Amino acid sequence: MAAQTVASTPDAATSANPSASTLSAASTGSVDLGPAAALSCRECGHRVPLGPVFACEECFGPLEVAYDFSAYDTEELRARIEAGPANIWRYAPLLPVPADVADKPNINPGWTRLVKAENLARELGVDPGRLFVKDDSGNPTHSFKDRVVAQAIEAARAFGFTTLSCSSTGNLAGAVGAAAARAGFRSCVFIPHDLEQGKIVMAAVYGGELVGIEGNYDDVNRFCSELIGDPAGEGWGFVNVNLRPYYAEGSKTLAYEICEQLGWQLPDQLVVPIASGSQLTKVDKGLRELIELGLVEDKPYKIFGAQAEGCSPVSVAYKAGHDVVRPQKPNTIAKSLAIGNPADGPYVLDIARRTGGAVEDVNDEQVVDAIKLLARTEGIFAETAGGVTVGVAKKLIENGLLDPTLTTVVLNTGDGLKTLDAVAGTGLTATIRPSLDSFREAGLA
Amino acid sequence: MAAQTVASTPDAATSANPSASTLSAASTGSVDLGPAAALSCRECGHRVPLGPVFACEECFGPLEVAYDFSAYDTEELRARIEAGPANIWRYAPLLPVPADVADKPNINPGWTRLVKAENLARELGVDPGRLFVKDDSGNPTHSFKDRVVAQAIEAARAFGFTTLSCSSTGNLAGAVGAAAARAGFRSCVFIPHDLEQGKIVMAAVYGGELVGIEGNYDDVNRFCSELIGDPAGEGWGFVNVNLRPYYAEGSKTLAYEICEQLGWQLPDQLVVPIASGSQLTKVDKGLRELIELGLVEDKPYKIFGAQAEGCSPVSVAYKAGHDVVRPQKPNTIAKSLAIGNPADGPYVLDIARRTGGAVEDVNDEQVVDAIKLLARTEGIFAETAGGVTVGVAKKLIENGLLDPTLTTVVLNTGDGLKTLDAVAGTGLTATIRPSLDSFREAGLA
Numbered sequence: 001m002a003a004q005t006v007a008s009t010p011d012a013a014t015s016a017n018p019s020a021s022t023l024s025a026a027s028t029g030s031v032d033l034g035p036a037a038a039l040s041c042r043e044c045g046h047r048v049p050l051g052p053v054f055a056c057e058e059c060f061g062p063l064e065v066a067y068d069f070s071a072y073d074t075e076e077l078r079a080r081i082e083a084g085p086a087n088i089w090r091y092a093p094l095l096p097v098p099a100d101v102a103d104k105p106n107i108n109p110g111w112t113r114l115v116k117a118e119n120l121a122r123e124l125g126v127d128p129g130r131l132f133v134k135d136d137s138g139n140p141t142h143s144f145k146d147r148v149v150a151q152a153i154e155a156a157r158a159f160g161f162t163t164l165s166c167s168s169t170g171n172l173a174g175a176v177g178a179a180a181a182r183a184g185f186r187s188c189v190f191i192p193h194d195l196e197q198g199k200i201v202m203a204a205v206y207g208g209e210l211v212g213i214e215g216n217y218d219d220v221n222r223f224c225s226e227l228i229g230d231p232a233g234e235g236w237g238f239v240n241v242n243l244r245p246y247y248a249e250g251s252k253t254l255a256y257e258i259c260e261q262l263g264w265q266l267p268d269q270l271v272v273p274i275a276s277g278s279q280l281t282k283v284d285k286g287l288r289e290l291i292e293l294g295l296v297e298d299k300p301y302k303i304f305g306a307q308a309e310g311c312s313p314v315s316v317a318y319k320a321g322h323d324v325v326r327p328q329k330p331n332t333i334a335k336s337l338a339i340g341n342p343a344d345g346p347y348v349l350d351i352a353r354r355t356g357g358a359v360e361d362v363n364d365e366q367v368v369d370a371i372k373l374l375a376r377t378e379g380i381f382a383e384t385a386g387g388v389t390v391g392v393a394k395k396l397i398e399n400g401l402l403d404p405t406l407t408t409v410v411l412n413t414g415d416g417l418k419t420l421d422a423v424a425g426t427g428l429t430a431t432i433r434p435s436l437d438s439f440r441e442a443g444l445a
Numbered sequence: 446m447a448a449q450t451v452a453s454t455p456d457a458a459t460s461a462n463p464s465a466s467t468l469s470a471a472s473t474g475s476v477d478l479g480p481a482a483a484l485s486c487r488e489c490g491h492r493v494p495l496g497p498v499f500a501c502e503e504c505f506g507p508l509e510v511a512y513d514f515s516a517y518d519t520e521e522l523r524a525r526i527e528a529g530p531a532n533i534w535r536y537a538p539l540l541p542v543p544a545d546v547a548d549k550p551n552i553n554p555g556w557t558r559l560v561k562a563e564n565l566a567r568e569l570g571v572d573p574g575r576l577f578v579k580d581d582s583g584n585p586t587h588s589f590k591d592r593v594v595a596q597a598i599e600a601a602r603a604f605g606f607t608t609l610s611c612s613s614t615g616n617l618a619g620a621v622g623a624a625a626a627r628a629g630f631r632s633c634v635f636i637p638h639d640l641e642q643g644k645i646v647m648a649a650v651y652g653g654e655l656v657g658i659e660g661n662y663d664d665v666n667r668f669c670s671e672l673i674g675d676p677a678g679e680g681w682g683f684v685n686v687n688l689r690p691y692y693a694e695g696s697k698t699l700a701y702e703i704c705e706q707l708g709w710q711l712p713d714q715l716v717v718p719i720a721s722g723s724q725l726t727k728v729d730k731g732l733r734e735l736i737e738l739g740l741v742e743d744k745p746y747k748i749f750g751a752q753a754e755g756c757s758p759v760s761v762a763y764k765a766g767h768d769v770v771r772p773q774k775p776n777t778i779a780k781s782l783a784i785g786n787p788a789d790g791p792y793v794l795d796i797a798r799r800t801g802g803a804v805e806d807v808n809d810e811q812v813v814d815a816i817k818l819l820a821r822t823e824g825i826f827a828e829t830a831g832g833v834t835v836g837v838a839k840k841l842i843e844n845g846l847l848d849p850t851l852t853t854v855v856l857n858t859g860d861g862l863k864t865l866d867a868v869a870g871t872g873l874t875a876t877i878r879p880s881l882d883s884f885r886e887a888g889l890a
Contacts, residue, residue, distance in 0.1 A: 086531050086556065108558065111531065113532075113553065113585070115553075119550070119626075119627070119629065135585075138583050138584075138585070140580075140583070140824065140825070141824075141826070142862070174826075177824070178820070178824030179824055180824075181821050181822065181824040182564070182822075182823050184564065188889065197869070197872075200873060201865050201871050202861075204871040204874075205816070205820045205861060205868050206820045206821055206824060207817065207820060207821025208821075210873050211875050211877060211889065212873040212875070212876040213876075213877060213878070213879050214876065214877070214878050214879065215878075215879045219879040220879065223879040223880070226880075232881060232885065232889075375623070375626065375652060376626050376650075376651055377626060378626065379622070379627035379651060380585070380623070381619075381623070381647070381650050381651070415587075416647075416650060417587070417860070418862065420643055420646050420647070423650050424646060426645075427642075427649055427655075428638065428649065428657045429655050429656060430657070431656070431658075432657070432658060432659070433660075434659065434660045434667060435671075436677060439668075444633065444654065444656065
């Protein structure tokens with residue numbers, strides 16, 4: 001593992017930038033986050049040492065993790081990955097985590113099924129051997145959020161944080177609660193106080209603090225921003241705020257797994273959901289890294305973004321040919337994608353255009369139909385976000401934007417058990433008395 | 446894969462025995478179920494060819510799959526398993542499935558996490574390096590039922606069935622619906638008509654027929670038995686009735702995975718839930734096979750059975766020193782274990798006594814406490830059955846029956862999202878206004 005030590009950054013704790021107040025709780029020792037070399041601004045390229053910061057001190061652009069992969073030999077790296085554990089830590093050499101990450105208490109998500117979806121392909125009229133669903137409902141708390149939170153946990157550990165926090169309306173609350181419990185962090189998660197009881201239970205069961213805020217999700221977010229700047233927030237790692245650069249990297253593992261599971265091949269086309277847009281940009285980043293590292297052949301791929309019509313700011317901008325995204329007030333059953341002002345929207349537009357993909361949306365009825373379609377063809381019960389990607393894939397095939405003869409991967413990022421209400425109309429096909437006569441009368445024989 | 450062909454049984458379709466009426470839909474060709482050589486009576490040892498039968502024609506004892514493993518070389522077999530897919534089909538050489546099973550459309554469960562439960566161990570006062578939770582909530586429909594249904598699917602295919610069926614009150618309905626959809630079978634699942642709406646949705650979403658029976662679960666079962674004997678049931682594979690010998694073998698994979706994940710070592714102690722008792726007997730069978738095949742060192746292990754007090758017929762019989770199990774009327778929140786007259790109860794008693802284990806039970810309050818304990822220590826949200834095993838493990842440690850210094854594996858066989866009602870009392874720790882003052886007043890800083 002010697003190749004990783006070049007990237008350790010003993011000066012991380014000396015960073016000074018707009019968010020540095022949150023650094024006060026960080027360890028004063030060296031920060032070992034494996035191959036992560038620095039944070040780099042996506043707008044101006046300015047680099048700062050690794051630390052719990054998220055905005056560029058020069059231009060306020062978003063920071064992302066920059067790596068030093070220069071010491072890697074392609075075939076040695078491939079062999080090391082293939083010999084690794086059946087979770088995201090097989091890709092530790094490509095992530096902002098220490099080399100011994102697999103030995104630390106973490107929830108260990110990933111290495112979820114890539115399902116060859118022959119039945120679905122036949123219904124959609126595409127090549128049955130080349131359509132795949134990446135089913136992330138198999139993660140520990142049954143959504144892709146486990147991937148990103150697992151990264152945030154390791155960054156929090158490196159920076160000496162003792163409390164893990166986030167604002168959430170669902171999946172993230174459970175993922176943070178579970179991961180913090182296992183990793184030995186205190187957790188304090190903020191949610192709107194009037195959330196459905198089922199969602200509260202799913203987050204509260206892990207025993208962390210779960211605080212209801214009298215207000216809507218925007219109020220919760222505003223409060224969290226205040227808390228980060230206040231002494232009361234010292235020692236707190238907000239997974240999607242001051243730990244966001246590390247957290248977001250977790251989505252790269254979706255790209256790595258898809259390529260490895262395809263036999264170290266790039267897919268030709270991917271359909272990825274858009275909430276903040278971070279996942280889509282990191283899937284693209286992961287694919288480009290695999291090309292640069294020589295782990296897959298360099299060839300074109302197209303990334304398609306999927307939104308619900310009731311929260312489609314990126315899709316609207318894409319279709320209008322705009323470079324900026326106009327915020328919307330969300331109104332859709334796909335609540336885990338309902339971010340009206342997606343931070344990474346402009347990057348998503350750029351990737352869709354650069355790769356020759358597109359951004360498309362489907363309405364709530366199409367979302368429900370797609371959930372049922374995936375369930376009855378492949379036995380995968382997706383949450384509404386999965387209904388969005390499958391529905392968009394269907395629409396893209398119908399309007400000719402998705403080539404039915406090429407290898408296509410559709411992401412399902414969550415579990416239907418968490419959004420049962422969306423298919424609440426589904427029910428018994430018949431009710432009979434316990435007799436063969438009644439069975440025959442119902443036409444079931 | 447040549448070693449497996451010795452076990453093919455071209456005469457399977459000529460079997461004649463008490464349940465042979467269900468055979469009418471079976472293929473008249475040869476039956477290739479890999480190393481499965483015959484069905485063998487657990488009571489009298491009488492052997493019959495492979496077929497969709499479950500009761501001995503001589504003594505009406507239960508039939509189970511007998512194998513021919515004679516051609517296997519230990520190290521070749523180990524290498525073949527380790528090179529296999531990250532699901533139960535890595536163990537295809539030890540299961541009643543054809544050698545090419547991984548190429549067929551199946552839901553591909555298994556290879557779920559074995560979690561080293563250090564936090565839980567510390568709370569329970571046992572060696573933190575030697576307590577593990579086998580977390581089967583990571584399966585496609587989030588319960589161990591996916592393992593057994595996946596086997597039943599392959600048997601159904603081999604016997605030429607076109608409809609897959611079962612009676613169920615929960616987990617099994619979803620597992621059958623999903624697996625049938627993916628594998629291209631019609632499914633028709635029978636449930637009590639007044640089941641909770643959430644459970645109906647979880648089973649109905651896969652698009653198969655879901656029939657409510659006006660009556661309780663016993664009425665549903667009686668109706669299914671009638672249907673199997675009727676021409677209307679021709680071509681129907683009832684996963685836990687006429688396919689039961691194959692179905693039950695799926696639980697062996699829990700034993701295989703645990704040992705392989707421990708580095709091809711037997712655990713010293715296992716805590717396994719008891720519903721019908723089938724799972725526990727097959728876990729024992731799996732462990733014994735690994736010993737016989739030389740894949741693990743031959744040393745003693747103890748199997749502990751876990752029940753809920755409100756449905757504890759095996760525990761009561763164990764404690765009374767009885768060999769027979771007196772049926773109970775279930776009354777517990779652990780509904781997936783609520784079988785009052787467990788078919789394999791006597792075999793469970795025999796295994797617990799032979800291995801030096803025990804059978805213990807916990808009440809519903811202890812079940813809920815154990816669900817919360819597992820969630821807050823390891824971030825695993827178990828269904829009530831997992832609360833039973835963790836609760837029983839705690840009790841066995843307290844009463845000295847479980848050695849805290851030995852390697853122990855506790856099974857969690859299902860997902861908390863399916864039994865949210867059990868922890869419905871869990872809620873917000875505080876409700877505050879969106880302000881730092883309110884945050885401080887609540888004592889959260």
